[in-house]
Amino acid sequence: MAADTLVIERLNRTFTSPAGDVTALSNIALKVKKGELITLIGPSGCGKSTLLKIVAGLDSDYSGTVLLNDKPIEGPSIEKGFIFQEPRLFPWLTVEKNIAGNLSLKDSKVRARVDELIALVRLKGFEKSYPRELSGGMAQRVSIARALLRNPEVLLLDEPFGALDAFTRAHLQEVLLDIWQKNRTTMLFVTHDLDEAVFLAERVVIMNPRPGHIRTVLPIDLPFPRKRASQSFQELRRKVLSEFEKVEEPAVDRDHGAGI
Incomplete structure (x- = not known):
């Protein structure tokens, strides 16, 4: 069994401002095995990008444990690509x-x-x-x-194909999978696209919004290459969609709006 490249335990991130504190992430716990490709989905404001920045070492103002190869992350390094x-x-x-x-x-x-x-x-x-x-x-x-x-030990991708047209996006998903299968680089991939999440991932992490926390983690037990039109793909997509539809609406308040 592959060792854990990334270990996150009891992770909390709160932003402080004159208007008051906003908790972006609450009690995040996630273990990512070496060579694993995980996608993260959730509504805007659930802290997906904040989580990636913490793992990248770009944000150190948090509580909890974030380990890369059993060592605390203490800032940006060549071990992490973004x-x-x-x-x-x-x-x-x-x-x-x-x-x-x-x-x-x-x-x-x-x-x-x-x-x-x-x-x-x-x-x-x-x-x-x-x-x-x-x-x-x-x-x-x-x-x-x-x-x-x-x-890098881990590649962090923050909606890298979000601004592209559908054809180019599908092509780059194939390119990324080709790279992953050849190099087996551990990847954490943030997306808003359910098809993309299921097409790429070995596991899909679904997050609830403010305070952002992991609702569920679903394994995607489909061999590669995957066919979006296949019955097994569509069944798994429906399963992910069913869980995603249970996600709570982001909390809204007068001072801060819908989220981080």
């Missing part, structure tokens, strides 16, 4: 230089790794292209390659 909804590429750098970042392509090991990643995300022939010359899907593939450059 992919945002927008590609966030440097417009003055080519595809290969965006992927390499602050590493020199003159280094033979860096050059080999960048070439490997360009092939992995299916961008061969576009190495010298600039972001302005890429489609949205191609730009997001560059951001995936960049996040994988240093072989």
